[in-house]
Amino acid sequence: MAKEMEREGIPAVHICTIVPISRTVGANRIVPAVAIPHPLGDPCKSKTEEKSLRRALVEKALQALETKIEGQTVF
Amino acid sequence: MGPWKAVVYLNQFFGGIGGEEKAGMEPVVRSGPVGPGNLFAELFGPEVEMVATVICGDNYFSEHLEEATERVLALMEGFRPDLVLAGPAFNAGRYGIACGSVCNAVVDRLGIPAVTGMYPENHGAELSRRSVFIVETRGTTAGMREAAEKMSRLAGKLLRGEPVGFPEEEGYLPRGIRRNTFSAETGAVRAVKMLLQKMKGEPFATEYPLPAFDRVPLLPPVDRMSRVTLALVTSGGIVPRGNPDCIEASSATRYGKYDIGALSEMTPESHETAHGGYDPTYANADPNRVLPLDAARDLEREGRIGKLHPFYYATVGNGTSVARCGQFAREIARDLIRSGVGAVLITST
Numbered sequence: 208m209a210k211e212m213e214r215e216g217i218p219a220v221h222i223c224t225i226v227p228i229s230r231t232v233g234a235n236r237i238v239p240a241v242a243i244p245h246p247l248g249d250p251c252k253s254k255t256e257e258k259s260l261r262r263a264l265v266e267k268a269l270q271a272l273e274t275k276i277e278g279q280t281v282f
Numbered sequence: 283m284g285p286w287k288a289v290v291y292l293n294q295f296f297g298g299i300g301g302e303e304k305a306g307m308e309p310v311v312r313s314g315p316v317g318p319g320n321l322f323a324e325l326f327g328p329e330v331e332m333v334a335t336v337i338c339g340d341n342y343f344s345e346h347l348e349e350a351t352e353r354v355l356a357l358m359e360g361f362r363p364d365l366v367l368a369g370p371a372f373n374a375g376r377y378g379i380a381c382g383s384v385c386n387a388v389v390d391r392l393g394i395p396a397v398t399g400m401y402p403e404n405h406g407a408e409l410s411r412r413s414v415f416i417v418e419t420r421g422t423t424a425g426m427r428e429a430a431e432k433m434s435r436l437a438g439k440l441l442r443g444e445p446v447g448f449p450e451e452e453g454y455l456p457r458g459i460r461r462n463t464f465s466a467e468t469g470a471v472r473a474v475k476m477l478l479q480k481m482k483g484e485p486f487a488t489e490y491p492l493p494a495f496d497r498v499p500l501l502p503p504v505d506r507m508s509r510v511t512l513a514l515v516t517s518g519g520i521v522p523r524g525n526p527d528c529i530e531a532s533s534a535t536r537y538g539k540y541d542i543g544a545l546s547e548m549t550p551e552s553h554e555t556a557h558g559g560y561d562p563t564y565a566n567a568d569p570n571r572v573l574p575l576d577a578a579r580d581l582e583r584e585g586r587i588g589k590l591h592p593f594y595y596a597t598v599g600n601g602t603s604v605a606r607c608g609q610f611a612r613e614i615a616r617d618l619i620r621s622g623v624g625a626v627l628i629t630s631t
Contacts, residue, residue: 217625218501234628243631265627
C-alpha cells in the first residue's frame with residue numbers, strides 16, 4: 208500500500224513488524240515495529256512507558272518522511 | 283480414445299489473410315488446417331484431425347475482447363472439437379491476449395483442453411497463464427517448429443488423460459498451482475542441501491520461487507512535517523466497534539474511511555480490530571497499539587505534525603492479495619491528495 212500511494216505521488220512511511228515483507232513488496236521508507244499483535248505498543252510495560260514507546264516510533268516515522276533517501280531504507 | 287478433432291485459432295497473419303491492414307477483420311472459419319495448423323496435423327498424425335481453423339484480426343479481437351471471444355467460441359463449438367490449439371503467438375501482444383482469452387473460454391465453457399504458446403513476456407501470458415496451458419516459446423517465429431512440438435506433446439497428454447508433469451518438464455509457463463508430492467528427503471534436509479550449494483556457489487533450484495515485485499521511484503522527503511497534513515492508514519484492521527463496513531477478517535475485499543476529527547485517542551469502547559490471523563487481545567484492549575492516534579494527536583498539539591487528517595483508513599492485510607491492496611491504496615491516495623494531505627503513515631500488524 209505504501210508503494211502504491213507513493214506511485215500516486217504521496218510520500219508514505221510504513222511502520223511494520225515483518226520488515227522483510229515490506230522490503231520485498233517495495234515500501235521505500237520502513238520503520239520496524241514492536242510485535243505483530245501490538246506493533247506500536249507493549250502490554251508488558253506500564254501505560255506511560257508504552258505511550259512514550261509509541262510516541263518514539265511515530266516520531267521516528269516523521270523523521271523518516273523528512274529524510275532524503277538513496278534507496279529503500281529501514282530506519 | 284482417438285481419433286480426436288481439433289480446431290485451431292489463428293490471427294489474420296498466420297491465417298494467411300493479410301498483415302496489419304487486415305488486423306480489423308472479424309472472425310471467419312476455414313475448414314481444415316491453415317498455416318501452423320498443417321504443422322500440428324503433421325505432428326499429431328492420424329491421432330488428431332485438424333477439422334477447422336478460426337481466424338480473427340488482432341485489432342478486432344483486442345478492441346472487442348468479450349464479443350470476439352464469444353464469436354470465436356461459437357464458431358468453434360459448431361465443430362464439437364475435443365481440443366483447441368491457439369497460436370503460438372510468440373511475443374505478439376495482441377495475438378497473445380486473443381489466444382489466452384480463447385483458450386480460457388474453451389476450457390471454462392466447452393470443458394475441453396486448450397493449449398497455446400507464447401514468449402514468457404507476452405502480455406497475454408500474464409493474463410492467462412494461471413488458467414490455461416501456455417507453452418513457452420521463443421520471441422519470434424523462428425521458434426515455430428519447437429513450439430508446435432511442445433504444444434502437440436502437451437495437448438496429446440491432455441487428450442489421453444495422462445498426468446501432466448511440472449512446468450519445466452513439459453515446457454509450459456508455471457500456473458501457480460501447488461500439488462502435494464512425496465519426496466525421499468524431508469524439507470529440512472532439502473533446505474540444508476540447498477543452503478550448502480548456495481554457500482559453495484553451486485547452482486540450485488528453489489522449490490518455491492518468490493513473486494517478483496516492481497518498484498516505485500523514490501519520492502523526495504517532506505520538507506517539514508510541521509507544515510503538512512498527515513493521514514493515518516492501517517492494514518491492521520482497526521475499525522469502529524461493530525465493524526460497520528463488515529471488513530472481512532481475511533482476504534479483505536474492502537477498506538473503510540472513518541472520522542477521527544473529534545477523537546484524541548482510540549479506546550476499547552470506540553474501536554476494535556477486524557483482523558484475523560493474529561491474537562486480537564492487545565489490539566482490542568488498546569487500539570492505539572495498532573493505529574497510534576494518541577501519540578499522533580500529542581505530536582499535532584505540540585506542532586510536530588502540521589495537522590492530522592480528520593479521517594483514517596483501514597483494511598485487513600490478512601491474506602489480502604497484493605493486487606487488491608494496491609487498488610485500495612491508489613483509491614485512498616487519490617482521496618487524500620484531493621483533501622490536501624501531504625504524507626501518510628501506514629501501520630501493519
